[in-house]
Amino acid sequence: MKRSLSILALCAASLAPVVPTAANAAPLSIKAEQALLRALEDEYNAEAFYDAVMEKFGAVRPFVNVIEAERKHAAALTDLMQHYGVEVPANTRLGSAAVRAEVPATLAEACRIGVAAEIANRDLYAKDLMPAAAGHPDILRVFEALRAASENNHRPAFERCAQRK
Structure with a gap:
């Protein structure tokens, strides 16, 4: 549990400066707006799937920890979207039968x-979203933190889980 808390603390610390200031808020390009929406959709999809896994298997690690991080990631993106006046869609996949059907038979x-x-x-952040947000350092800072959380925290936690099950 101690390691899980440190992962969440690291994610929270890396996302702390997400609210942009007027000084670094260039007008939002269509590409950057689409990147924010794609990023939020990806975070929503992860949250919905991880929630469905816990519905089936209980509040198991690492899902119980990573889902909290995904919610913080979505909140960071939502803050950016609100700053730029982008409408924030709801997570329509959360609790859906379609997502429940995606959950496999084993943990x-x-x-x-x-x-x-x-x-x-x-890869989505590195190859697609970050290039689309070029010129927006506030968005790039958040995208980099989310990319790093996936690579350095979430992926290794799921790898450990897959090896011990």
Whole structure:
């Protein structure tokens, strides 16, 4: 549990300066707005899947810890979107039957899906979202923190889970 708390603390600390100031808020490009929406959708998808896993298997690690981080990631993105006047959509996948149907039969398989999802998340930020937000240092700072959390915290936690199950 102590390691889990340190991961959450690290994520929270890296996202602390997410509210942009007027000095660094360039007008939001369409590409940057779309990047924010894609990032939020990805965080919502992760939250919905991890929630469905816990619905099936109980409040198990690492899902119980990573879902809290995903919620903080979504909140950081929401703060940015509100600052730029972008409408924040609801997480319509949370609690949906479609997401519940995606949950595999075993916890080990769910952990392997978590590994793949965190790798895809890392790559989405690095290859697509960060280039689309060029010129917006406030958005890039948040995207980099979220990319790093997937790579350095969430992926290793799911890898450990997949190995011990």
